[in-house]
Amino acid sequence: MNWEILGIWLGALVTFCLYSFLYRDNPFYKFAEHLFVGMSAGYWVIYNIENVLIPNWWQKMFPAEGGFSWIWVIPGIFALFMIARIVPKIASFSRLSLGMIIGAGAGLNMVSFFQTNALAQVKGTIFSLASDSVWSVFSSLVLVIGVVSGLVYFFFSKAHTGVVGKTANVGITILMVAFGASFGYTIMARLSLLIGRCQFLLEDWLPTIPRLLGFGG
Amino acid sequence: MNNLSTFLIFLLLFAAGTAPADNADQSESVVTEAAEEFRVQEAVDLEASDTEEDAGGSVSLTWHMEIAGIIPDSLGIMRSDPSGGEELIATLPEGFVMYNDESVDNGIEYSYWIVSYLGGTVEACSDRAVAVPSAQWIYKGRIGMLIILFLMAAVIIYYIESGKKGKELFIREIAGLEAVDDAVGRATEMGKPVLYVPGIADMDDIQTIASMVILGRVARKTAEYGSSLLVPTSRSVVMSVAQEVVKEGYIQAGRPDAYNKENIQYLTDDQFGYAAGVDGIMVREKPAAIFLLGTFYAESLILAETGRSVGAIQIAGTAMPSQIPFFVAACDYTLIGEELFAASAYLSREPKLLGSLKGQDAAKLFFIILIIVGVVSATIGDYWSPLKSVAEFLRKLVTVN
Amino acid sequence: MRLIIPLAITFTAGMIMILNFFIPHQPFRLLGDNLQEWFMIVASGAIFLGAMNLMHVHSRKIKLKLKNWKYSPVTIIGFLLMLVTGLIYGVTEHRPFDYLFMNVVAPMGATMFSLLAFFVASAAFRAFRASNWRATLLLTSAFLVMLGQVPIGAMIWDKIPLAKVWLMSIPNTAGQRAVMIGAAMGVVSTSLRIIFGIERSYLGGTD
Amino acid sequence: MAGIIEKLGNTDRRIIFVLIALSVIIPISFNLILPNPVGAEPSRDLFDYVDALPEGSNVLVSFDYDPSTMPELQPMAEAVVLHLFKKNVNIVGMALWPQGASLGQDAMSGMADSLGKVQFEDWVNLGYKTGGGVMIVRLGSSVSAVFPTDKDNVPWAEIPMLRNITGLESFSLIISLSAGDPGIIQWVMMAGDRFGVPIGCGCTAVSAPTLYTYLQTGQMVGMLGGLKGAADYETLVGIKGGQAIRGMAPQSVAxxxxxxxxxxxxxxxxxxxxxxxxx
Incomplete structure (x- = not known):
């Protein structure tokens, strides 16, 4: 049995099954979808065991050089609390784990978003408009006005009327231009993916058919 | 003509007079260079300093190697402490110019020097450098950020408190959120379910948390109207939270009996496996209203287009700038960026939450002023230098290292 | 009482993460580093909850013969197949688990991903209509960028690629920045509400 | 007439799907190649910058991607490496992604063989190191401290071309071929902003819109965005019928x-x- 060819055929088969969805929902898609959900869920369970639980927890709790590191008992307990949801009587223990996860997530997100999404972007917008070319001055001006008016659009406690309303209108207009540009630009990346799949079907899978039928080597 | 000959004679004499001295100079320098060539390179400019912005227990060493001389095989880092003990703490291959000694205790003065090895013996030895390791209490490059963050937090909390005291607060209309009730109502009329997709991020993501808060409101509405609510999730923890939140929504609506745990199910952590599963649910259950709220990546358009094809009203929202265009193109209503976070305040109309929105606005106003002042001073600063330092100061304020 | 302890944990965990960012001194460094790892471990451990839920939902479907129940065994078998091969043979390359992943799971992911090429086309066809002037702007900028992306644009007019670059580097940057700064404010205020226990609905009821 | 147009406006999306599929399949099957004129784009900026480098300067190329983004980034890697070799510039390769090291090796050794370039004299692959941005800061003061050996454990001292390299300022340019995180953003923030080394980048089309910000602020000297950027570079370097140029045909038609x-x-x-x- 040629495992490589079997692999290519398996890949091609599930590819066709999923593409059939473009026509409409059908038994082939249902099969592939259920298979995908099941297999990928299984994959992620194994992945989490092999890549997180063993190296980041078990091997730290019982290091290779021997001994026992008690501090790693704590996340183990939190993980058990989380799983305690299965038993209704002790299900509320899971809130302790949730509190830890959500608290840590909130703290971490707060500083990292503030740093990279707010301050770094503000810094990038503080620059001199002066330039020899009129076009470059205009472009810089559009950029600054775009950022400022875009921010005004997000004002919640002011009605969008008067000056605020006009500025917010400029803001949403520039946002729309930005969304259009970003959409148009991304089409290429999306088509690349389809080209990749077509190359797999045309260049890897299709040539195996004559080989299976006994033509060529 | 006379002048010229005098000049030539002078020149000749001068040359004759200086020539021997020149030769002597040259020979001297040849001798020193030859001596240099046989010497092994020594580390120079050794500097030892406490490693900055750490929890202590570390000293940073930097040095250069002499340019001339024989390249040593390896370098040895030597250390002595006040007790007088000398030890070799590391041997580095040739070419290194820095080392961090992580094996020191805080508050003790250590002395370092570097020896050059050639053929296993010490051939050269550097001058000594001294450092006292200590722990720091603050990252210097983050002080500006700390101040701004503290101010913003104070403003937001101030407005939350004033909201609690019952101060009347205005909030502008957000179309996507106005439509929530209508969408659920429509699903009820048509006898079809409501589908709520909370994105693919885990519970540590603030967008997921914001999504869970909105889910609570949607659950209450579906419970009141008596339509069924489906929540497929891609994370186990999100599934757990969604179950809690929906159950609570049904309890608040006075219909705990209608809560069906099976409707909130985990599919898979896999991004596209999840997309395939949700697509399947969309085409088979044919929901009349679809909510796509949370963190989305490339699957955003796969979900939104399939939802569109089954004829559902779609309300989407995310703070991922790269995915917003696809939601704008394929959904009926889109919550853009910050609007997603404003949703919980908007839907609940709780004064303290509305207060936090006002705090956010104040923070944005601060940034707008910062940008405008910065741009104006930077621009004028190109022609009138005092203002340049203002722009520099503002840039430094928002720089985080 | 049942809410107070989780909220206290939330507050502590949140503050540790914030202080860890500003203070290099112990114990914040150690606590912050540990907390991030703990989060990973707890979230990974929770995947068993999800797996059990998946198995429960599908076995229930089979038992009650609900709609499309005939496909549920596919999910269960697929799940067990990966689980068993992974546990027996490990995850190293060229073993059954890796083979199944490379030849079945990965191609399915790539195929679902590539559906976007079709959806991006149908979304563009339907959504890009010049119904008002704002929609016209959206349409025009998308159209110009698309033209600038392919050789034909430069053949029509050599300034079209320039227009693309301008749209991408000026209005696009401005829009992205406004969204990012605004969203960051939303994150800061939501985080504050969570850390200080003002937002607590994610914990469910008070029972 | 009007009736037909109206019907076209409500075209079943499945017809669009079929046409998109055909517009990709047909050019691939017939190996169609379209001309690819390059205007004043960020890809030309990067080309011009590399083209102006003096002979014998050192350029660091970081291969920060893995096989999943190969269709877009590998053609860029090959075209950039070819151009650097043609300019007689020394290439120091490295990777922030584990699998990037061997992908970079493929690109560099393949091009070196065809141009007669010698490993350790004209190019070297230092391999992969973990640590992202923190590691880049270390590179700033000493590259040899982070990479005491190359990818195959050849000691630093035995590699002649590395003699005049100390920290990042020894490089005239850093090019990151970046598929995400860690990648170009770390190079810009850590190497560009801190040590003042000019930075160029090649990236996937998905990440390009965000990265235009860095071009606007001058933090990057040029950028290759997605397949179009790769095709541009192939055209500018003069690779006939390159992988990316061939990929542009289905792109154009679609x-x-x-x-x-x-x-x-x-x-x-x-x-x-x-x-x-x-x-």
């Missing part, structure tokens, strides 16, 4: 199909609205 549909949609929309207005 783009045109989508644009035609947008036009049809709008024509139908306006004829419908005119009729609606007349009523």
């Amino acid at each position: 783009h045109i199909v989508i644009m035609l549909f947008i036009i049809i949609g709008n024509v139908a929309y306006f004829s419908q609205r005119k009729k609606g207005g007349a009523k």
Whole structure:
């Protein structure tokens, strides 16, 4: 049995099954979808065991050089609390784990978003408009006005009327231009993916058919 | 003509007079260079300093190697402490110019020097450098950020408190959120379910948390109207939270009996496996209203287009700038960026939450002023230098290292 | 009482993460580093909850013969197949688990991903209509960028690629920045509400 | 006529799907190649910058991607490496992604063989190191401290071309071929902003819109965005029928199909609205 060819055929088969969805929902898609959900869920369970639980927890709790590191008992307990949801009587223990996860997530997100999404972007917008070319001055001006008016659009406690309303209108207009540009630009990346799949079907899978039928080597 | 000959004679004499001295100079320098060539390179400019912005227990060493001389095989880092003990703490291959000694205790003065090895013996030895390791209490490059963050937090909390005291607060209309009730109502009329997709991020993501808060409101509405609510999730923890939140929504609506745990199910952590599963649910259950709220990546358009094809009203929202265009193109209503976070305040109309929105606005106003002042001073600063330092100061304020 | 302890944990965990960012001194460094790892471990451990839920939902479907129940065994078998091969043979390359992943799971992911090429086309066809002037702007900028992306644009007019670059580097940057700064404010205020226990609905009821 | 146009406006999306599929399959099957003129784009900026480098300067190329983004980034890697070799510039390769090291090796050794370039004299692959941005800061003061050996454990001292390299400022340019995190953003923030080394980048089309910000602020000297950027570079370097140029044919056809549909949609929309207005 040629495992490589079997692999290519398996890949091609599930590819066709999923593409059939473009026509409409059908038994082939249902099969592939259920298979995908099941297999990928299984994959992620194994992945989490092999890549997180063993190296980041078990091997730290019982290091290779021997001994026992008690501090790693704590996340183990939190993980058990989380799983305690299965038993209704002790299900509320899971809130302790949730509190830890959500608290840590909130703290971490707060500083990292503030740093990279707010301050770094503000810094990038503080620059001199002066330039020899009129076009470059205009472009810089559009950029600054775009950022400022875009921010005004997000004002919640002011009605969008008067000056605020006009500025917010400029803001949403520039946002729309930005969304259009970003959409148009991304089409290429999306088509690349389809080209990749077509190359797999045309260049890897299709040539195996004559080989299976006994033509060529 | 006379002048010229005098000049030539002078020149000749001068040359004759200086020539021997020149030769002597040259020979001297040849001798020193030859001596240099046989010497092994020594580390120079050794500097030892406490490693900055750490929890202590570390000293940073930097040095250069002499340019001339024989390249040593390896370098040895030597250390002595006040007790007088000398030890070799590391041997580095040739070419290194820095080392961090992580094996020191805080508050003790250590002395370092570097020896050059050639053929296993010490051939050269550097001058000594001294450092006292200590722990720091603050990252210097983050002080500006700390101040701004503290101010913003104070403003937001101030407005939350004033909201609690019952101060009347205005909030502008957000179309996507106005439509929530209508969408659920429509699903009820048509006898079809409501589908709520909370994105693919885990519970540590603030967008997921914001999504869970909105889910609570949607659950209450579906419970009141008596339509069924489906929540497929891609994370186990999100599934757990969604179950809690929906159950609570049904309890608040006075219909705990209608809560069906099976409707909130985990599919898979896999991004596209999840997309395939949700697509399947969309085409088979044919929901009349679809909510796509949370963190989305490339699957955003796969979900939104399939939802569109089954004829559902779609309300989407995310703070991922790269995915917003696809939601704008394929959904009926889109919550853009910050609007997603404003949703919980908007839907609940709780004064303290509305207060936090006002705090956010104040923070944005601060940034707008910062940008405008910065741009104006930077621009004028190109022609009138005092203002340049203002722009520099503002840039430094928002720089985080 | 049942809410107070989780909220206290939330507050502590949140503050540790914030202080860890500003203070290099112990114990914040150690606590912050540990907390991030703990989060990973707890979230990974929770995947068993999800797996059990998946198995429960599908076995229930089979038992009650609900709609499309005939496909549920596919999910269960697929799940067990990966689980068993992974546990027996490990995850190293060229073993059954890796083979199944490379030849079945990965191609399915790539195929679902590539559906976007079709959806991006149908979304563009339907959504890009010049119904008002704002929609016209959206349409025009998308159209110009698309033209600038392919050789034909430069053949029509050599300034079209320039227009693309301008749209991408000026209005696009401005829009992205406004969204990012605004969203960051939303994150800061939501985080504050969570850390200080003002937002607590994610914990469910008070029972 | 008007009736047909209106019907076109409500075209079943499955017809669009078929046309998109055909517009990709046909050019691939017939190996179609279209000309690819390069205007004043960020890809030309990067090309010009590399082209102006003096002979014998050192350039660091970081291969920060893995096989999943190869279709877009590998052609860039090959074209950039070819150009650097042609300019007699020394290439120091490294990777922030584990699998990037061997992908970079493929690109460099393949090109070196065909141009007669010698490993350790004209190019070297230092391999992969973990640590992202923190590691880059370390590189700033000493590259040899982070990479005491190359990818295959050849000691630093035995590699002649590395003699005059100390920290990042020894490089005239850093090019990151970046598929995400860690990648170009770390190079810009850590190497560009801190040590003042010029930075160029090649990235996937998905990440390009965000990265335009760095071009606007001058933090990057040039950028190759997605397949178009790769095709541009292939054209500028003079690779005939390169992988990316061939990929551009289905891209072009599909783009045109989508644009035609947008036009049809709008024509139908306006004829419908005119009729609606007349009523």
